[in-house]
Amino acid sequence: MTDTNESKLAEALAAIRDASDAAALDAQRVTALGKQGWVSQLLKTLGGMSPEQRQSEGPRIQSIRAQVSDAIVARKSEIDAAALEAQLASETLDLTLPAPDAPRGSVHPVSQVMDELAEIFADMGFSVATGPEIEDDWHNFTALNMAETHPARAMHDTFYFPDRDAEGNRMLLRTHTSPVQIRSMVAQGAPVRIIAPGRVYRSDSDATHTPMFHQIEGLVVDEGIHLGHLKWTLETFLKAFFERDDIVLRLRPSYFPFTEPSVEVDVGWKDVKGRRVLGGDGDAPGHGWMELLGSGVINRRVIEFAGLDPDKWQGFAFGVGVDRLAMLKYGMDDLRAFFDGDPRWLAHYGFSPFDQPTLSGGVGARA
Numbered sequence: 001m002t003d004t005n006e007s008k009l010a011e012a013l014a015a016i017r018d019a020s021d022a023a024a025l026d027a028q029r030v031t032a033l034g035k036q037g038w039v040s041q042l043l044k045t046l047g048g049m050s051p052e053q054r055q056s057e058g059p060r061i062q063s064i065r066a067q068v069s070d071a072i073v074a075r076k077s078e079i080d081a082a083a084l085e086a087q088l089a090s091e092t093l094d095l096t097l098p099a100p101d102a103p104r105g106s107v108h109p110v111s112q113v114m115d116e117l118a119e120i121f122a123d124m125g126f127s128v129a130t131g132p133e134i135e136d137d138w139h140n141f142t143a144l145n146m147a148e149t150h151p152a153r154a155m156h157d158t159f160y161f162p163d164r165d166a167e168g169n170r171m172l173l174r175t176h177t178s179p180v181q182i183r184s185m186v187a188q189g190a191p192v193r194i195i196a197p198g199r200v201y202r203s204d205s206d207a208t209h210t211p212m213f214h215q216i217e218g219l220v221v222d223e224g225i226h227l228g229h230l231k232w233t234l235e236t237f238l239k240a241f242f243e244r245d246d247i248v249l250r251l252r253p254s255y256f257p258f259t260e261p262s263v264e265v266d267v268g269w270k271d272v273k274g275r276r277v278l279g280g281d282g283d284a285p286g287h288g289w290m291e292l293l294g295s296g297v298i299n300r301r302v303i304e305f306a307g308l309d310p311d312k313w314q315g316f317a318f319g320v321g322v323d324r325l326a327m328l329k330y331g332m333d334d335l336r337a338f339f340d341g342d343p344r345w346l347a348h349y350g351f352s353p354f355d356q357p358t359l360s361g362g363v364g365a366r367a
């Protein structure tokens, strides 16, 4: 080994030790170990040496290469560690600071009311069932005692699909949640006790009607069910929902093809003493009552359509407008705003996701 090489090595090691950042270190690496670097050139001289020379010079030159590359690796890890230290020092994070004001979502009143109803009915032993929004003619109408020619079909302003399904059924957007009655009885038999929340569709639109709205269906099938069970259930549910005992209900005889007898239920804006008990548009003339739900004792033909024996099984059913329940309880007066998605409306009428309704905590959300 020549002195030149010794001093070149000493110089290189010093320069590597002095490299202040990754770029400076890399420049040193190129100078020594790059293709044109002096250590690489030195390695190439081995080819022209005699075997004896190579015996003595080989290990020396290899040792120079190893010392340089070891020095580079060592300095590299020092530089990286220093960079990490600097980063940690500059990016302090104070975990004791309050959380930043992040954008907050809210639970839509429709979802909130559905959760409240699920809680109230769970307490009465009802489970939650669902059915498809794209329904066939048989479940939506025929099995509910509305044959093809039944005049009640015209009342529903149905959205039909142009094509039939594989079995030739006419398809439609369900006009009510009542087809879930049929699906539940067919699937579970009897006894059955379910509520079925969901979207329904009718071609209709003004301040109190939108083409899509929400219903909750209730269905109880058991032995010896009669109108009294229906009345008690509705009263218990509405008092729990509105969280007051002075709610006034008006039960009117009505007609639905799938219930007999049928009862429509209105809720009054005022109690028996004329005191306002509900929010919303109750002071408008002729608006003392809000129509809330349809119900009745299940027509025995419907029990038969669902494959059960109507001499053994009886039941009651009801269908209630979820949007209307929300308007009454929380005081909105235009249904259309429910579906505009206006963030100001949602911020005002929406609920905290941390405020899940429970019977023990109160089903009404705290403001």
Ligand code: PHE
Binding pocket: 175, 176, 177, 178, 256, 259, 293, 294, 295, 296, 317, 318, 319, 320
């Ligand atoms: N499906 C009826 C409607 O949408 C409501 C209803 C449900 C009536 C169950 C009676 C029994 O108007």
